[in-house]
Amino acid sequence: MAEPELRVLLVCLGNICRSPAAHGVLLHQLAEAGLADRVAVDSAGTGDWHVGRPPDPRMLSAAQQRGYDLSPLRARQVCAADFDEYDYILAMDNSNLADLRSLAGASRAHIALFLSFGDTALREVPDPYYGGDEGFVEVLELVEAGSRGLIARLKQDLPA
Numbered sequence: 001m002a003e004p005e006l007r008v009l010l011v012c013l014g015n016i017c018r019s020p021a022a023h024g025v026l027l028h029q030l031a032e033a034g035l036a037d038r039v040a041v042d043s044a045g046t047g048d049w050h051v052g053r054p055p056d057p058r059m060l061s062a063a064q065q066r067g068y069d070l071s072p073l074r075a076r077q078v079c080a081a082d083f084d085e086y087d088y089i090l091a092m093d094n095s096n097l098a099d100l101r102s103l104a105g106a107s108r109a110h111i112a113l114f115l116s117f118g119d120t121a122l123r124e125v126p127d128p129y130y131g132g133d134e135g136f137v138e139v140l141e142l143v144e145a146g147s148r149g150l151i152a153r154l155k156q157d158l159p160a
Contacts, residue, residue: 004040005158008150009082010114011100012092015045015075017136018125019092020055022114022143024068029147039154043073044082046099050075056129062136083107087157090114090150093124115142117149 091097128135
């Protein structure tokens with residue numbers, strides 16, 4: 001199998017809610033678009049509290065109800081090598097974006113908010129961790145929109 005032509009890293013705080021949701025949704029949409037072998041996707045957190053753990057059970061359930069399987073994913077923390085390995089490093093909110101930019105050094109990666117690619121009024125994906133189940137559904141709706149927009153951009157970046 002050929003190496004992916006583009007690499008995308010999705011980042012939130014703990015890598016158990018928002019970024020794994022975006023990871024699973026983006027993988028699903030890339031497969032539907034016939035691009036799964038051309039774009040690599042991963043997710044990470046800026047914090048280390050949940051390293052090695054699966055996504056939050058509430059996110060697993062909400063994702064499963066929408067047809068996404070997040071169960072293989074495990075939390076990891078952003079590391080220095082990520083800034084050389086990934087073409088796009090996309091944060092779920094401004095706080096994580098600021099953290100990424102402070103770590104990036106001379107990285108040539110496109111570091112931005114994930115929802116900057118989405119057709120949505122919101123620019124940040126809200127953290128559902130301390131709220132109710134509806135917050136996890138909202139996250140999935142937002143990352144579906146963000147993924148659609150990101151794929152449109154990735155198509156422009158991929159060689160014909």
